Every structure is written in C-alpha cells, then in structure tokens.
Amino acid sequence: MTASEDLYKRARELMPAGVSSPVRAFEPYPRFMRSAKGSRIWDVDGKEYVDYCMAYGPLILGHAPPAISRAVKAALSNGSVFGAPSEQEVLLAEKVRSHYPAGEMMRFVNTGTEATMHAIRLARGFTGKRKIVKVEGGYHGAHDAMLVKAGSGALTYSMPNSLGVLEDLAKHTVLVPYNDPQALRDAIKGAEGDVAAMILEPVLGNVGPVLPKEGYLNEVREITRDSGTLLILDEVITGFRLGLGGAQEMFHVKPDLFTLGKIVGGGYPIGVFAGRKDIMSNISPLGGVYQAGTFSGNPVSVTAGIETIKILEQKGYTSLNRRSERLRKGLRDVLSRASLPYQVSGIGSMFQMFFTDRPIVNWNDARKADAPGFMKMFRALLDEGVYTPPSQFETNFLSMAHRDSDVEFTLAAYERALRGVRG
Ligand SMILES: Cc1ncc(COP(=O)(O)O)c(C=O)c1O
Structure with missing residues (x-):
C-alpha cells in the first residue's frame, strides 16, 4: 500500500471523503x-x-517563490493578525485600485466565497431588489445563493444544486446560459424590475475555461446598465491572471462591483470585493450592509499580495x-x-x-x-x-x-x- 493510500484510509474516517474541499477527492485515492x-x-x-x-x-x-516566502517570514515576525488596520492594507488597496479603476473602494476578506457573498448582499442592500442573475456552470463559491447550477466541484459531483439550500432563497437566483445576451434580456424582463445584480465570471473558469464570444461582455454591460441591474464581475480566477487589470482590462468592461481572490493573496488566503464608491459606502459601519471578519486583511496575506503584484508588474x-x-x-x-x-x-x-x-x-x-x-x-x-x-x-x-x-x-x-x- 502506498503512503497516500494509507493516509486516505485514515483521512476518510475523519473527514468526508478524506478531504477539505470536494474536488480534491478522486478514486482510487487522492x-x-x-x-x-x-x-x-x-x-x-x-x-x-x-x-x-x-x-x-x-x-x-x-x-x-523565494521573494514571497521571504516577505511573508518578515511579516510573520511582526505578528500574524492584528485585529486592527495596518499600513499593508492601504498599500495593497492602492495597488489594486491602480490596476482596477472600477475598484474605487474595497474590503479585504479571506476567501473568494466570502467576497462574492458580500458583494451579493451589498447589491441587494443597495438596490433594494431581491433577484441575482447567474450563469449556468458559473461558480462563485460555496454559499447558498450561488449553489444553483454551479460549476467546479458542484458540477463534477453532479450536484450543482446543493441539498440544504432553502427553496425560498434559491428561487431568487435566476439562471441564464453563458454567451447568450438575449437570454439575459429575457431573464431581466421576466423578473419584473426585481433583479439586483448579475454576477458573472468573465471567462467561465469552473467549467474549464470557456471564452466570451466577441462582444458578449460589452453587451452584458449594456443590458445591465440599461435595466438598472448592477454588474458584478467575479474575477477570483481572472484577476491578475489575464493581466494586471484582469478581464476588465482585457475586454474593456467596467463593472459596478467585482471580486478578486487567489492571486491577489500571493498564495495566502484572501478575497476582495470592490467597486463604485457610492455602492461600497453602504458597507458597515458607513452604511447598513453588514460585513466583518477576524482574519480579514491580515498582514501576512496582504504582504504576500503586495509582493506578488510587484513581481507581476516587473515581469509582465x-x-x-x-x-x-x-x-x-x-x-x-x-x-x-x-x-x-x-x-x-x-x-x-x-x-x-x-x-x-x-x-x-x-x-x-x-x-x-x-x-x-x-x-x-x-x-x-x-x-x-x-x-x-x-x-x-x-x-x-x-x-x-x-x-x-x-x-x-x-x-x-x-x-x-x-x-x-x-x-
Ligand atoms: C470564480 C470563482 N469565484 C469564487 C470562488 C471561491 O473562492 P474560494 O475557494 O477562495 O472561496 C472560486 C473558487 O474557485 C472561483 O473560481
């Protein structure tokens, strides 16, 4: 028996399928x-x-990468989490805004899941509307509103609709096919003025990368703007991946809100939700939309993010x-x-x-x-x-x-x- 098989046997007794995230599990053993x-x-x-x-x-x-490991070690020697703001957060926020002009203000959180969850709550709080349009196979993290025809592990295990998500909530998530602007128009019309936002992976990364047809993202921007629907671009994968300015820069599309994760933390846990100042100003304690997190904006992840972006700026x-x-x-x-x-x-x-x-x-x-x-x-x-x-x-x-x-x-x-x- 290999050491992996042995660990898998032990792990399965302790963790469902022996893993901490479903897509990591595969047979005969991960x-x-x-x-x-x-x-x-x-x-x-x-x-x-x-x-x-x-x-x-x-x-x-x-x-x-040695440069990131060095920076993280130096940051760690000054403390792993403060529970208070730090200069590093300001530096990372300035860097993010310099590459994402749509990010007039932002909040740091710990995962992409948190980022999209808060962006959606904010969109609902700001507009006073209930429904969210999402694309079939789009994955935006493992929270209730988004586990409706989701991609990634949810799709791998043929359960895009999770048990435990209340029908009362799922009914406010409206699905449209990717690359189909007419379906989006119809969905918004059908919802009779009750759509708070459309959330969209600009390149559908959780189905395998599926590319936007020429003009699709710009058309989505027009349709959402004309109908008073906020556009949330989920750039958790594409942010700092398709270029420093992500898909927004590559496809010339400016969202109202967007999310980052993954690369912006340089290999350490992070998420960001960002967007128009008039919308972001509704986040607590400035406004009535609540968001909080013990580890949010911790100096370790934030330092790794800053140093990673610096290297990306140099290398291209x-x-x-x-x-x-x-x-x-x-x-x-x-x-x-x-x-x-x-x-x-x-x-x-x-x-x-x-x-x-x-x-x-x-x-x-x-x-x-x-x-x-x-x-x-x-x-x-x-x-x-x-x-x-x-x-x-x-x-x-x-x-x-x-x-x-x-x-x-x-x-x-x-x-x-x-x-x-x-x-
Ligand atoms: C586009 C997208 N949004 C959100 C998430 C959720 O991020 P996290 O796994 O950090 O919660 C993912 C994760 O793969 C993602 O690909």
Missing part, C-alpha cells in the same frame, strides 16, 4: 502532497509531478502567455495525432481539453463532452508525472515557474496518456 517548489509538486510517496492544478489558480509565480505576462500558447498548440497537435474528437480551450495561462467535436460555448456543451474518458486520461497523466485538477470541469494553470522543458515533458506525457484513452 495523492497526498508533501512539498512543492516552482512548477513541481511531490507526493508523500516521493513521486514528482509537473503541476498544472497550481492550487486552482493562486500560484501564478509557482510554488514557494508576455512570456507566461507565450509558453501557455505553445502548450495549447502542442496539445492540439498531440490530440490530432491521436485521432480523437477534441477541443482545447484557453486564454492567457489557462487551459483545458474536452473530448468532443463540438465547440464549447457554455455549460451545456461542456457537460456533453466525454468526462469518463477525461478521467481515464487524468489517471494516466498521474502515472506519467503530470498533476492536473481531477475533473473535466476545472481549469489548468501555468505559472511563471513553468519552463519550456516542462511544456515538452507534458506534451510527451499527454501523447502516451492518450494511447490509453484510445485503446
């Missing part, structure tokens, strides 16, 4: 990890993998994105040679592949792809020393620590892994 550095991660049996899960997105500089995204494009192109070549129907989707340093000959435009297309075939490939990739998220409905990430040699190694691994899928 690999328990011991250490990680750069583009590599090592399990407790000593096996080395090139990592494309990258903790689901925060690690744009790779695992344990060109070589990261070029290397990622090489991987996507190489993957297309490998899949063509394997004579299997496929789609490779991606943007910036995000990618995923689907076994289907239909383009993936929304959740409905993605769920028709061959997910069991994907899991077969995932397991073969593990044997080959490539660690990807254990689900069809997730995004793979490259980091600035990935090298050309990693890309070549990975393409050769896919080539061999695909023989198993075909056979």
Whole structure:
C-alpha cells in the first residue's frame, strides 16, 4: 500500500471523503502532497509531478517563490493578525485600485466565497431588489445563493444544486446560459424590475475555461446598465491572471462591483470585493450592509499580495502567455495525432481539453463532452508525472515557474496518456 493510500484510509474516517474541499477527492485515492517548489509538486510517496492544478489558480509565480516566502517570514515576525488596520492594507488597496479603476473602494476578506457573498448582499442592500442573475456552470463559491447550477466541484459531483439550500432563497437566483445576451434580456424582463445584480465570471473558469464570444461582455454591460441591474464581475480566477487589470482590462468592461481572490493573496488566503464608491459606502459601519471578519486583511496575506503584484508588474505576462500558447498548440497537435474528437480551450495561462467535436460555448456543451474518458486520461497523466485538477470541469494553470522543458515533458506525457484513452 502506498503512503497516500494509507493516509486516505485514515483521512476518510475523519473527514468526508478524506478531504477539505470536494474536488480534491478522486478514486482510487487522492495523492497526498508533501512539498512543492516552482512548477513541481511531490507526493508523500516521493513521486514528482509537473503541476498544472497550481492550487486552482493562486500560484501564478509557482510554488514557494523565494521573494514571497521571504516577505511573508518578515511579516510573520511582526505578528500574524492584528485585529486592527495596518499600513499593508492601504498599500495593497492602492495597488489594486491602480490596476482596477472600477475598484474605487474595497474590503479585504479571506476567501473568494466570502467576497462574492458580500458583494451579493451589498447589491441587494443597495438596490433594494431581491433577484441575482447567474450563469449556468458559473461558480462563485460555496454559499447558498450561488449553489444553483454551479460549476467546479458542484458540477463534477453532479450536484450543482446543493441539498440544504432553502427553496425560498434559491428561487431568487435566476439562471441564464453563458454567451447568450438575449437570454439575459429575457431573464431581466421576466423578473419584473426585481433583479439586483448579475454576477458573472468573465471567462467561465469552473467549467474549464470557456471564452466570451466577441462582444458578449460589452453587451452584458449594456443590458445591465440599461435595466438598472448592477454588474458584478467575479474575477477570483481572472484577476491578475489575464493581466494586471484582469478581464476588465482585457475586454474593456467596467463593472459596478467585482471580486478578486487567489492571486491577489500571493498564495495566502484572501478575497476582495470592490467597486463604485457610492455602492461600497453602504458597507458597515458607513452604511447598513453588514460585513466583518477576524482574519480579514491580515498582514501576512496582504504582504504576500503586495509582493506578488510587484513581481507581476516587473515581469509582465508576455512570456507566461507565450509558453501557455505553445502548450495549447502542442496539445492540439498531440490530440490530432491521436485521432480523437477534441477541443482545447484557453486564454492567457489557462487551459483545458474536452473530448468532443463540438465547440464549447457554455455549460451545456461542456457537460456533453466525454468526462469518463477525461478521467481515464487524468489517471494516466498521474502515472506519467503530470498533476492536473481531477475533473473535466476545472481549469489548468501555468505559472511563471513553468519552463519550456516542462511544456515538452507534458506534451510527451499527454501523447502516451492518450494511447490509453484510445485503446
Ligand atoms: C470564480 C470563482 N469565484 C469564487 C470562488 C471561491 O473562492 P474560494 O475557494 O477562495 O472561496 C472560486 C473558487 O474557485 C472561483 O473560481
């Protein structure tokens, strides 16, 4: 028995499915990890993998980047949490605002889940309206209003609608397909003036990266503005990933509110919700919308965020994105040679592949792809020393620590892994 199998047996007695977050679980047993550095991660049996899960997105500089570790150690020696404001929060807020002009004011929280939860409460509090429009397969964290046709782990385990979410609440979440402006118009009209906000991942990251059709995001902006609906862009994945200014900058769309997470904490727990000053001014104690958190804005996460953004400002995204494009192109070549129907989707340093000959435009297309075939490939990739998220409905990430040699190694691994899928 491997050390991972042994730990899995023990873990399952203590934690549901032996994990702290559902998508980490897979059969016959998840690999328990011991250490990680750069583009590599090592399990407790000593096996080395090139990592494309990258903790689901925060690690744009790779695992344990020395500059961040140094800054965090220095911050830690001054205390881990103050329960009072610090200079670092001001510095990070200034940095965020310099790259996201839509973020006139912001609050730091601890996770992306918290960020979207508070943004939604704020939208309802500000507008006095009840309904929230969300996209099918969009994932915005594990809180009640958003566990309606959600992506990520919720989709992986075929339970996009969680038990325990009251029907009385779920009925205020209105679903529309991604990339379909007319459906959004109809949904807002059908809700008869009761839509507080639309929340949207600008690139649908929790189905695999699904890209917006040309003009879609701008049309969403127009429709929401014209109907008096707030637009919340959930940039927990895309923020500082598609570029310093995220999808807002790339697609020229200015939301009323937006959320960040993952990269903005430089590998440490964080979330941000931000937006127009007239809306954010309704947050307690300035206004009547309540939000609070013991660890919110702690100096450790905030320091890691500041230092990460500084490095991103220096390095830029060109070589990261070029290397990622090489991987996507190489993957297309490998899949063509394997004579299997496929789609490779991606943007910036995000990618995923689907076994289907239909383009993936929304959740409905993605769920028709061959997910069991994907899991077969995932397991073969593990044997080959490539660690990807254990689900069809997730995004793979490259980091600035990935090298050309990693890309070549990975393409050769896919080539061999695909023989198993075909056979
Ligand atoms: C787009 C998006 N929003 C929100 C969240 C929730 O963030 P967290 O897992 O930090 O709570 C995620 C997590 O993957 C996400 O991808």
